Amino acid sequence: MNVKIITDSACDLTREFLASLDVDVVPIMVYLEGEEYLDGLTLKPEDMLRQMRxxxxxxxxxxxxxxxxxxxxxxxxxxxxxxxxAFSSGLSGTYNSALIAREEVLEEFPNFKLEIIDTKCASVGFGLVVYKAAMMAKEGKSYEEIIKNIKFNAQHMEHIFTVDDLEYLYRGGRVSKTAAFVGGILNVKPILHVEDGKLIPIDKVRGRQKAMKRMVEIVKERGVDLENQLIGINHGDDLEGANKLKNLLELELGCKDFLISCIGCAIGAHSGPGTLGVFFLNKITEN
Structure with a gap:
């Protein structure tokens, strides 16, 4: 009996793609003026990002x-x-909700085998962890093998990204109002990553092209065996930008395989249109 993989919509993989992998996805709730939407179901990312603009x-x-x-x-x-x-517990309470539900369900079904894993990952970095686990499940790998793989990939997944407008990070409490205002005037693009499941700024540059080049430099500094990895790229309704980043990674680092996806509503509501990120492993084999 194959292992069943479940995830949530913060993994930023389309429902169609996840269905092809036999992965069940639970949508995160998104709100506009008091009205509730379900990420990817009753609200599509492109529609939300257009309205944010x-x-x-x-x-x-x-x-x-x-x-x-x-x-x-x-x-x-x-x-x-x-x-x-699960989506990073450092960015959402969704993981803790799942733990509560698990305890209640196990009272009713004590023999139900259910592992809940906090990836401390987000967006397509999270999606890559899900994708690799789903492929193992389809291949009939054991429960223990898949859990070990998920934990390893989650621990070593790098998230390097930038946003087009600091205003969205200000609204989410990631930068001050002054920083957002000054950054907008000076065309400052922050470079951020995820550390212990939380967003951390690591650099800032002026202009989008310089931001892309700096991101590629960081990938080179942190990545291993990049030409043989599946590299994730996300974008905030900016496929042209995603392809430019892809081309830079191919040219500068020899990357060959990519998984490119638009950010979902759960992530995009906080990062905004024009978000651009790259996701890769800093270690690909265990000791």
Whole structure:
């Protein structure tokens, strides 16, 4: 009996792609002026990002325990061993909601095999962890092998990204209002990464082209065996920018395989249109 993989929409892989991998995805809630939407279901990223460019402000909310409980109960009745791969607990309470639901479901189904893993990853970095686990599940790998792989990839996944407008990070409490204002005037583009599941600024440059070049430099500094890795790229409704970054990575570092995806609503509500990120491993084999 193959392992069933479950994840949430912060992995920024399309529902169609996840369905092709036999991965179940639970949507994160997104709100606009008090109205609730489901990430990727009742609200598409491109529509949200277009509205953000027009000045609309979206907010997000963690998936509540009752949603997870219903999902876990359905899977428990089927009987497959399951792994829920979760969005970083440093950025959302969704992981903790899943833990609460798991305890309640195990009271009803004590023999249900359900592992919940906090990846401390986000967006396509998170998506790469999910993708690799799903491929192992399709190949019939064991429960223990898949869990080991998820934890290793999550621990060694690098997230390097920039945003086009600091205003969105200000709204999310990531930068001060002054920094956002001055940055907008001077065309400053921050370079950020994820450390212990949280967003951390590591550099800033002026202009988008310089930001891309700096991102490639950091990939070179931190990555290993990059020409043989699957490299993730995300974008905030800016496929042209994503392809420019891809071309730079091919030219400068010899990268060959890419997974490119638009950011979902859960991530995009905080990073905004024009976000651009690259995701890769800093270690690809265990000692």
């Amino acid at each position: 027009e000045g609309k402000v979206f907010k997000t909310s963690q998936i509540p325990p009752n949603i997870f409980k219903e999902k876990f109960q359905q899977l428990a009745q089927i009987g497959n061993p399951c792994i829920y791969i």
